[in-house]
Structures are given as C-alpha cells and as structure tokens.
Amino acid sequence: MMQKIMFQDNLYQLARSIDTVAEGLLLDISEDFFLDKTVDDVLFFDAMIKKISQALSANRQITGYMRILRDLHGCQQKYAALLDAIIAEKTAMSGNFESLRPKLRSIRQYHAELAQSIVEELGKSAVADDSRDIVSTNELSELLHF
Numbered sequence: 001m002m003q004k005i006m007f008q009d010n011l012y013q014l015a016r017s018i019d020t021v022a023e024g025l026l027l028d029i030s031e032d033f034f035l036d037k038t039v040d041d042v043l044f045f046d047a048m049i050k051k052i053s054q055a056l057s058a059n060r061q062i063t064g065y066m067r068i069l070r071d072l073h074g075c076q077q078k079y080a081a082l083l084d085a086i087i088a089e090k091t092a093m094s095g096n097f098e099s100l101r102p103k104l105r106s107i108r109q110y111h112a113e114l115a116q117s118i119v120e121e122l123g124k125s126a127v128a129d130d131s132r133d134i135v136s137t138n139e140l141s142e143l144l145h146f
Contacts, residue, residue: 005055007062011071014048017041018078025082025091035096042086045079046107053114066122073118076111083108 021041024034052072062068084090086097087104097104 005059007052007056007068008064008071010048010052011068011075014045014052015071015075015078018045018075018082021045022078022082022085025085025093028092031093031096035093038093039097039100042082042104045082046111049076049079049111049114053118069118069122073115073122076115076118080108080111080115083111 021038024038049072056062056065056068056072059065083104086094087101087108089095089097091097
C-alpha cells in the first residue's frame with residue numbers, strides 16, 4: 001500500500017537536522033558524549049537523502065515536483081558541505097572520523113553524482129517551462145486582433 005509522503009516536511013526536518021550537526025561540529029564538544037550520535041546522524045542523512053530521492057523519482061507527477069526537487073537539492077548541498085568539512089578535517093572532532101573517512105569519501109562521491117543528475121533534471125524542466133510559455137507568431141497576431 002502506498003503511503004502518503006510529506007516531502008516538504010521531511011526535507012525541512014532533514015535540512016534543520018543537517019544544520020544542527022554542522023553547527024555542533026564547530027563547537028569544541030566532548031567526543032565521549034557526542035561522537036557516536038554525530039556519526040549516526042551523518043550516516044542517517046545519507047540514508048534519508050537516498051530514500052527521499054528514490055521516493056520522489058517514483059512520484060514524478062506529484063504536485064510541486066520541481067519545488068520539492070529543488071528543496072532536495074538544497075538539503076543535499078548542505079549535506080555535501082558537512083561531509084566536505086569532516087573529510088577536510090575542518091571540524092573540532094575531525095580526528096575522530098579517521099576510520100570513517102574512506103566511507104565518507106564514497107558517500108560524498110555518490111552525492112556529487114546524484115546532485116549532478118538533479119541539476120540536469122532541473123535544467124530540463126526550465127527548458128520545458130520556457131518552451132511552454134513561448135507564443136507563436138500566429139498566436140500573437142490572433143491575440144493582437146482582439
């Protein structure tokens with residue numbers, strides 16, 4: 001049975017969660033308290049972006065598809081920035097991610113490819129939208145002879 005997915009709400013929550021983790025990594029917080037949770041969150045974000053992307057791909061006719069796709073791309077950009085900061089060791093806990101770094105690089109590569117496909121789809125839609133709004137010379141002359 002197909003369940004109703006509230007893409008906007010899920011993407012909003014995901015974006016806020018990514019922001020919270022990114023901001024937390026700027027603080028000098030104790031790894032003893034937060035490392036496991038942070039790692040879990042980073043991996044959770046990967047899984048959620050993939051899951052939402054797959055669900056959205058299966059529902060291309062959904063109302064507001066392009067807006068949702070742009071929001072997904074925004075979440076993905078936030079996530080990519082978070083991964084980049086961890087991989088480049090620009091966070092207070094960077095040293096603790098050493099064993100995870102190869103996996104994070106792989107995840108980052110996947111998301112770069114997914115982001116590219118989203119950008120391409122958004123580009124196709126912009127071209128399609130433009131072609132719909134073009135008025136032919138016949139239409140224009142008909143409109144001007146009111």
